[in-house]
Amino acid sequence: MNKINYFKLLNIFLIFLLIVMLLLVIYSVFLPNSIFLFFQQTYLEVLSMNETGGNGHLNLLTYPLSLYLMCTFGCVQYLLTQKFFYLDFLTIIWTVVLISRIISIFTRGDITIDLYFFFGILTEFMIAPTLIFFRNKLNKIR
Numbered sequence: 001m002n003k004i005n006y007f008k009l010l011n012i013f014l015i016f017l018l019i020v021m022l023l024l025v026i027y028s029v030f031l032p033n034s035i036f037l038f039f040q041q042t043y044l045e046v047l048s049m050n051e052t053g054g055n056g057h058l059n060l061l062t063y064p065l066s067l068y069l070m071c072t073f074g075c076v077q078y079l080l081t082q083k084f085f086y087l088d089f090l091t092i093i094w095t096v097v098l099i100s101r102i103i104s105i106f107t108r109g110d111i112t113i114d115l116y117f118f119f120g121i122l123t124e125f126m127i128a129p130t131l132i133f134f135r136n137k138l139n140k141i142r
Helices: 003-030 056-081 084-108 115-141
Strands: none
Touching (some): 003 056
16 A cells, blocks of 8 residues: 555544544433443443442543543544644553553453443454554655
8 A cells, every 4th residue: 555545544544533432422421321322221331330429420421531532632633734743642542541451351350242342342452553553654654
């Protein structure tokens, strides 16, 4: 593939990621107790998050929303400017998510194979390597 194709593929990937993040922002902020897409469960049930009392309800929104908004910011900024700083920013974010997921799997050890496993957990294992792949290919071209 040539330079143009990698840039186009990266832009398509980031547009898709941006759409998913915006959808997650809408569900997490405005529709947490409504049926989440095709899962037949609410957003909170899909994430298996329960309000623990106290300020737990704030945590349910704050931490996922932080990831969604940082990713949205990085995608929008890269798509607008095409600056590699934002691609590096996204790569760092998703690498940290991947490392955190791996640590949680090793420390908790019990993974449930359900829809969230396929659409959430496996997706987390693909985003960082995909960004690293594009980053490496585009660095060779620049």
